[in-house]
Amino acid sequence: MALLEVTDLQTHFFTREGVVRAVDGISFSVERGRTLGIVGESGCGKSVTALSIMGLIPKPPARIVGGSVVFDGQDLTKLPEKRLEDLRGREIAMIFQDPMTSLNPTLTIGTQITETIRRHYDVSKQAARKKAIELMEEVRIPRAAESLDDYPHRFSGGMRQRVMIAIALSCDPKLLIADEPTTALDVTVQASVLDLLDDLRHEHDMAMIIITHDMGVVAEAADEILVMYAGQAVEQAPVLELFDHPEHPYTEALLGALPQIEGEGIREGRLTAIPGRPPDLINPPAACRFAPRCPYANDNDTCATEMPDLREIRPGHLVRSTHPASEREGARRGAGVPA
Amino acid sequence: MTKFIVRRVVWTIPVVLLVILLTFGLMRQIKGNPFRTSERAIPAEIQKNLDRKFGLDKPWYIQYYRYVKGVATADLGPSLVLRNRDVNDIVRDHFPKSLELGGLAFLFALLFGIPLGAMSALKANSIFDYGAMFFSNVGYAIPSFLVATLFIYFFALQWDLGFPTSGWNTWQSKVLPVIALGLGPGAAFARLVRGTMLETLQQDYIRTAKAKGLRWRRVVGLHVLRNSLIPVVTAAGPTLGFLITGSFIIEQIFAIPGIGRYYVTAVTARDYSVVMGLTVLLSVIVIFANLVVDILYGILDPRTRDARA
């Protein structure tokens, strides 16, 4: 059984302007020791998905209105808050996008690491401190022992992110969710942080979900990729398969927007930008949400009126489109699979 | 850390000196004669003698110097109007009461306002929140003399609950004036704490703390409070100063023998030394309160320790 099984998750935000359907029926699973990459543009619901798994969505405006999140056999959406608190940091850990603001400026990083350890394990202060130093060394922070008593503002962005990773690993979680871990970092630092994550994942045999809008990052780090658009999954496939044979027009456009410096199949000419904007999630259209921006959609197609289903176009490769790439050359089959 | 504290303390000395100079200069601008006891002018001979006796005939910088020396040795000089009384005597007799009133009011404001504000923030937009904030807004707006008179009206005249409305001896006599004086600042603290806590609760690092699985008690008690109290500490210093120096009204209404009464009459009577003495004393307290605030701020927010030039 998979470590994490998300089925038809729906998270909505109840605001004064209306109900924002931020995550509208997404399903995926993550096996032990494997990495899932979730990609999509800003606002597509990837962060909300991650926060929903952890139960960290802001409860007044937001609520999980449907679906299930089964982790290690338990449905997290049905658990009381206290039980979730026990799981967080211990079984599932999360690191966030902006390391500058994600650490408490008035506490030493030593405190911020040891408090996690002592929350989940009954150990003495000295033991926790020792473990903290080990963790700092593991994430390759120089002068670990002295830095323990320093405050976050003395560290650079890359260092702070390593501290966040150290905190996340402190209790040996089974799953690590990394929400845009490198977006706020310089490119050179990005590479080292990604390498670090990769090494640690193998050493600790940890599953990982890495969320990003950067296809380059996910190509490096993930085993399988889920492409999200406007709150839904539009394509899902193992990483090489996705890059070699993308099916959904959106995925193709994303890959087409990648600058390539060298390699075979290099594209000459301009980068392709995707015209238009994502739909308003308060009243999303009943039709395919990508249709207005899709280069292959016409008004006569079913995708103009009906939402295409997520179907398996090849073993292990799912796509939600009436015009997947492999069906475009040659005879068009018209309507998609009926609901 | 100690370097930080020492630096702050050392800086207060020139500030005190400057304050004395300013007050001194200001006082000298007030036209009038402290020795005049009736409408008639004082004969020139006597005026000269009096001036010499109190050193008022020396040039201003000599007077200033002698005064500073006096302050350093805690000798505030004799009163110019009330013969046979030194400023020190007046201070000793009456100042502790004002200090106690201001101090107790401050404590009341803290103990009442901070928890109220914190609970309001944690239960934001609930009935408790609306009620508490309504109460705070009203409490903040009502001038203390109105509160004081209302208290007297209800607690002394209408319902006889055993809380005296004059004097400052038993603990019961202290209750009403302390609350009357401290209610406004307490309400201000409540509003402030609520605001800062709400802002802190939105911060990313609180989300991180929750993601670590920390218990909510700890998240609030340590992570949220520590960051939220920083602006409160900043506001607390001037508040303490204000409470001690602004208790004149309450003293008048509740007939408390503090220095408030003396201050006003001394200014009107042009009793330079009393006014100087009291003003300097009050200033020292305000400066000291600000110093404590600065140091507390440094303890609470480690970033300022390094940033301070």
Place this chain on the structure above:
Amino acid sequence: MVVDPAQSKTQQVGAGRVAAAQGPGVGGGSAGAPIRQSNLWKDAWRRYVRNKAAVLAGSVFVLVLLFCLIWPIVSPYDPNAVKFELKNASPSLSHPFGTDNFGRDMLTRTAVGGRVSIGIGFAATLAILLIGVAYGSISGFVGGKLDNGMMRLLDTLYGLPYLPFAIIVLAIFGQANFWTMVVALAIASWFTSARIVRGQVISLKENDYVRAARAVGARWFRVLGRHLLPNTLGVLIIAIFLELPGVILGEAFLSFIGLGISPPNASWGQMANEGRSVYRVAPHIMAVPSIAIATLILCANFIADGLRDALDPRTRET
């Protein structure tokens, strides 16, 4: 040193942001439609009127102002006419606020007193802001050693206790009339606004869009007028309603201890003081002006809160 949330807010204000929606994923209309840029002030107004308490407070405030301005003109009573036979009368139809211990109509006196108190309040607030803006913007804009020196001086001035300071300044003037009051209160209270303005100017000076303006060669007064001031304007408007209560209260305090404006043009504070002696017999004489002061302060607070929320698109409370 002072943590001033207003500093960071107005940076956003100046960039002319579209009012932010709550929650993610809300794009600006259907695919392809451009984002609608709205005017900053119109936006702020719209947000302000959504706040019911602020609207109520604003209306009451304006009503009180109108009352104080108009009533003395139309009132049948002379606020200073002494009629001992009517003294200490409780509120009635002919005298809705009763009469004071000299038989004068309280309603009219309250209106006249309001003119004095509110007049002093606004005048002193304006003076405070002028001094504060001058001091703060010079200090902040020039920076360097001058800034350091000016701030040290300010730190010292902070050490002077408010009430005693005002008392001394009043004593220097010798007499207490409208203008000496204004000056005394202003001199004792301008420090905070100078600090705030300086903080604003410094943070805006280093702001990226100011740098961008300078980078294309804008002259300093253009930078000041076009970029810095409009942003600071929001903070200043809020500052007016924040300083006003303090000044009104200060004037009331000074009057209450007997240092107020000489009669017969009494302010609210003085009316309250006069009412003190007959408190047990005729509580309304002291209560009416005190409640008037409290009402005005309450309104100013709510207006200030409303303005703060209206001008900063980011303060949203979950």
